[in-house]
Amino acid sequence: MSTNETPATPHLSATGDLTGAGKRSVFDRLYTGTGAFDIVGKRKRWYLIFGLLMLVCLGSVIFRGFNLxxxxxxxxxxxxxxVSASGEISTxxxxxxxxxxxxAEPSxxxxxxAGTNSTIQIKSESLSVAQVTSLKQALFTELKPQSPTGESSAAQISDSAVSGTWGGEISRQALIALIVFLVLVTIFLALYFEKWMAVGALAALVHDVIFTAGVYSIVGFEVTPATxxxxxxxxxxxxxxxxxxxDKVKENTRGLLGLTRRTYAEAANLAVNQTLxxxxNTSLIALLPVIGLLVVGVWLLGVGTLQDLALVQLAGMLAGVLSSIYLATPILVDLKMTEPKFKEQAKRVELRRANAARRQEAVADLDLDDPDAVDAEVRRERAYAVATSVPARTPKATDARRGAKPAGKPTGKKRR
Structure with missing residues (x-):
């Protein structure tokens, strides 16, 4: 190892983990962020999990569709x-x-x-004027709804016709906004980071979109403009x-090609641990208001708009956190390792570690009482130094290992 590579963590192992990390608690390893979780190294496992999840979501979207x-x-x-004079009216x-x-059945x-201001909304297929009139009269006759002021009349029941054209226009505008967003994001990431990071981020983004859509398809949530x-x-x-x-990966891999301490995968895994x-914390803080919307909007107020907004955000945020940790960075590592320069750097790291392991074994087996064995070890170290540009031990250090005083030039005048 060259002299300018000072270890940042003295007990870092070959995989980027700390030696003895398993003896420490999970929370301690999360807090210190020293690479104790091998997330990138197990990327094939995450690919399999996310791949199966995507197949389920895509299958549901294609064959089951959405509850529009x-x-x-x-x-x-x-x-x-x-509410009526006799109490609340049930759905x-x-x-x-x-x-x-x-x-027929309503949609x-x-x-x-909640309370006296609560209302009941009925949604159905398009009804004729005669059907609407008949239904309103039946609802008033059977249920006797009354306003918060106590007024009870058929005028308290209102109706409106909704055209599907409006929802289609919203969908078209949303699709245009999504395409523009993805294009701008790709340009930004490619300029600020690099092309492979842009590809990894977009892959994670596509996962979040498919996952959220799949949740709505599987569970059967109603898709509204709020959704x-x-x-x-x-x-x-x-x-x-x-x-x-x-951003942390970029910081950890700056100047990596000139070093042999870590591979790109290990540096990226350390970055994930450092930001884990x-x-x-960010996801928990962001999810608390969403859960509050869900609780207040659904269970306390019964507002459908808040329910639709909270459910899509809850599913999307969870998917976003998981994909940024377990998907985006592993994809980035696989893409970077297709470049020859990073493959060569990884080989140099492996070679240095293999040589270091052989040297440790040789020193452990060395008999320091045998001068010939010590001389042989010195020759091996000098050969290793020539091959790897690592300074070998000096004769002074070798004499010290033998227990003898180092030979030096005579000082002072020679006695007559």
Whole structure:
């Protein structure tokens, strides 16, 4: 090892881990970030897991599809107060009246809000004017809804026709925004970092998009305009966490080709470990408001818009954190290792470690009481120094190992 390569961690092993790291607690290893977790080294395992996950999500999107809301497919929406003189009106009772009146099932019946201001929203396929009039009269006759002021009349039940054209326009604009975003992100990453980092970040971003879409398809969440808005917001979060990790990778690999301490994969794995605690803390802090939206919006207020927004952000943020740690950096390492210069640097690292291991074995087996053995060891060290440009031990150090005083030039005048 050349003299300008001072070890940053004296007990760093060949894989970039600390010797004895397994004896320390998980939280200690997370906090110190010294490469104790071999994330990049196990990248084939992560590829398999994420690959299977992507196949499931893509299969659900292709064969199962999405539960599109009324804003995308078009239809009729009816709104009425959720309270009557006899108490709250249940969604089951509304569904029963709808089915009995029109001999059909509504697309969705949900309660929005809480207390006297709560309402029930009915979404169905497009209804004719006669069907809407008949349904409103049946709902008033059967359920007697009344306003917060106590007024009870058929006028308290409102209806509106929704065209699917509006939802389609939203989808088209969202797709345009996504394409523009990806193009700008690619240009930025390629200029600020490098091309392979841009490819790794985009691969992680595509994973987040497919995962979030697959969750909505598998679970059957209703896709609304709020879902599309939340879908676009998760892209920035995913990219932010990836950029933080890549910035540390760039710092750790600066001037790496001239060194033989670590390979590119080990330096990248150290960067992931150094930013791992930050990624966890950032994701937890970001998820707390989202969970708050989910709890308040769904269980307390029953607001469908907040539910759609919170669910897409929850799924997208979780996917973003996992992909930035387990997917983006491993992909970057595999792409970098296709370059010959990094392959050669990895071979030099392996050669230095193999030579160091052989030297340690030779020293351990050396009999210091045998002068011939010591001389042979000195010759081996000098040959190694010539081959690897590492200074060998001086004769002074060799004499010290034998237990003799070093030979030096005579000082003073010769006695007569």
């Amino acid at each position: 809301g009324i804003d995308f497919e078009g239809g009729t929406k009816i709104s009425m107060p959720a 089951e009772r509304v569904t029963e009246v709808f089915s009995k009146t029109l001999n 969705a019946v949900q309660k929005v809000g 599309v808005i939340g879908f676009l917001t998760i892209l920035g979060f995913s990219l932010y966490d990836t950029v933080v990790v890549f 605690m930050r990624s966890i």
